[in-house]
Amino acid sequence: MNTRFYNARILLLEDDGNYNIINGELWVKKDEIIYIGDGSDVAQVCKGDEMILWDVQKDCKGNLLMPGFKNAHTHTAMTFLRSYADDLELQRWLNEAIFPREAKLLEEDVYWLYILGVMEYLTSGITSNFDMYFFQQMGAKAAVDVGFRSVFTSGLNNFSESLERVEEDYLKTTEMSDLVSYMIGFHAEYTTSKELMEGIARLSHKYKSPTYLHNSETALEVAECKQRWGMTPTALTDSLGMYEYGGGGYHMVHVEDGDFDIIKNRGLYVVTNPGSNTKLASGIAPINRYLQEKIPVALGTDGPASNNCLDMFREMFLMTGLAKLREADAAVVPAEKVLYAATTEGANAMGLFDCDRLAVGKKADIIMIDLNQPNMQPENNIIKNIVYSGSKQNVAMTMVNGKILYEGGVFDIGFDPKEIYEKANKIIQRVNNEV
Numbered sequence: 001m002n003t004r005f006y007n008a009r010i011l012l013l014e015d016d017g018n019y020n021i022i023n024g025e026l027w028v029k030k031d032e033i034i035y036i037g038d039g040s041d042v043a044q045v046c047k048g049d050e051m052i053l054w055d056v057q058k059d060c061k062g063n064l065l066m067p068g069f070k071n072a073h074t075h076t077a078m079t080f081l082r083s084y085a086d087d088l089e090l091q092r093w094l095n096e097a098i099f100p101r102e103a104k105l106l107e108e109d110v111y112w113l114y115i116l117g118v119m120e121y122l123t124s125g126i127t128s129n130f131d132m133y134f135f136q137q138m139g140a141k142a143a144v145d146v147g148f149r150s151v152f153t154s155g156l157n158n159f160s161e162s163l164e165r166v167e168e169d170y171l172k173t174t175e176m177s178d179l180v181s182y183m184i185g186f187h188a189e190y191t192t193s194k195e196l197m198e199g200i201a202r203l204s205h206k207y208k209s210p211t212y213l214h215n216s217e218t219a220l221e222v223a224e225c226k227q228r229w230g231m232t233p234t235a236l237t238d239s240l241g242m243y244e245y246g247g248g249g250y251h252m253v254h255v256e257d258g259d260f261d262i263i264k265n266r267g268l269y270v271v272t273n274p275g276s277n278t279k280l281a282s283g284i285a286p287i288n289r290y291l292q293e294k295i296p297v298a299l300g301t302d303g304p305a306s307n308n309c310l311d312m313f314r315e316m317f318l319m320t321g322l323a324k325l326r327e328a329d330a331a332v333v334p335a336e337k338v339l340y341a342a343t344t345e346g347a348n349a350m351g352l353f354d355c356d357r358l359a360v361g362k363k364a365d366i367i368m369i370d371l372n373q374p375n376m377q378p379e380n381n382i383i384k385n386i387v388y389s390g391s392k393q394n395v396a397m398t399m400v401n402g403k404i405l406y407e408g409g410v411f412d413i414g415f416d417p418k419e420i421y422e423k424a425n426k427i428i429q430r431v432n433n434e435v
Contacts, residue, residue, distance in 0.1 A: 002029050003058065004025065006058070007062060009063065010358060028364040028399075033359065056404075064368065067367075070342065071121060078303035084097070084101075090280045093280065100435050104434045112423035128347070129151070130151045140176050155187045183212055185211055188233075189233040197236075208245050211243060212249070215250065219283065250300065251285065269349040273302040275302065276303070279307065284322045284323070288323050316342050338387050367395060367399070371394075376389070
């Protein structure tokens with residue numbers, strides 16, 4: 001598929017880290033961006049008699065093309081538990097409502113539930129996600145079938161999966177398609193034995209893979225880990241040799257001074273999930289300190305059972321808003337830093353270095369933001385409009401890997417949305433009858 005976007009405004013990340021918006025055209029050949037400019041220098045692309053036959057030529061009407069959001073922490077197939085177990089603190093939420101129902105999930109369920117999650121990602125301008133859940137080969141198959149880009153990591157714990165299954169998922173997922181990849185990981189210290197964690201460290205060394213886990217989400221988690229091992233979850237996992245090839249932690253709300261040193265020395269990523277942490281009353285992560293200490297921060301929604309909305313616009317606002325509230329300083333964590341976390345830094349955390357920005361040679365993971373909406377006017381500052389007043393209503397188009405999967409409220413994923421909704425409702429009904 002060859003696509004020419006013209007009459008567009010295009011959001012570019014410059015080498016100095018600043019954003020620039022230009023007027024012009026963006027060309028996509030198959031899955032790659034081959035031209036960005038004002039159209040006056042296209043001869044460098046069309047050399048000699050070479051002609052590009054366009055499958056689609058799209059007049060953007062002055063709307064904004066930008067890199068898609070990277071949802072850097074998700075549990076996609078938890079869509080079946082959306083709005084089911086709310087208004088509970090984390091441990092009760094997990095042990096009384098979530099774990100018993102997840103135990104009844106079938107592999108086939110994950111396929112349909114994953115597609116439902118992808119549909120919501122597309123409406124929010126999300127072009128890739130970093131997923132931790134069960135039956136990951138089935139989730140990867142769903143991603144490939146609809147044409148969505150996904151990175152997977154294991155949710156291994158004492159109650160599900162095994163080290164052998166983690167290795168199998170790693171090998172088979174990475175062979176499926178260039179749309180899916182895998183990083184070694186496990187659920188959390190408080191759900192996983194030391195023997196399993198040591199096994200994860202061995203796998204990360206074997207495959208030279210970064211390691212990811214839920215880390216320091218609640219004060220109770222950190223306190224109990226210190227009681228068990230005499231150190232924080234960050235210090236414990238580091239002592240087991242997990243971060244030889246990098247990685248990071250999801251949430252990272254309750255961190256101590258020594259943890260900051262480990263995070264910096266190991267080059268770890270922090271993936272913050274402000275919506276979920278707010279809803280579960282887990283706390284507010286020290287985002288401003290992370291940024292001040294030049295620790296990379298990516299942004300994720302967490303799962304649709306704890307959030308309950310897979311909406312990066314809401315996450316962006318909460319990331320900056322809660323940081324300002326925590327520090328009692330309205331100047332901290334400005335919009336540009338938040339947008340960077342939601343796009344480029346998320347791509348970096350997920351190993352998607354060819355999807356981190358709009359540039360020639362990068363993958364065509366692109367969204368169009370409708371600026372002709374009341375919440376985007378006036379155009380005093382488009383970036384601040386996106387972060388502070390933007391919403392899913394502004395997502396006019398979502399392209400992944402050079403294919404438009406969502407545009408104008410219509411999905412092109414090979415499935416009828418009604419079929420997906422019916423499947424999801426039947427799954428939760430069956431699960432509830434079995435619990």
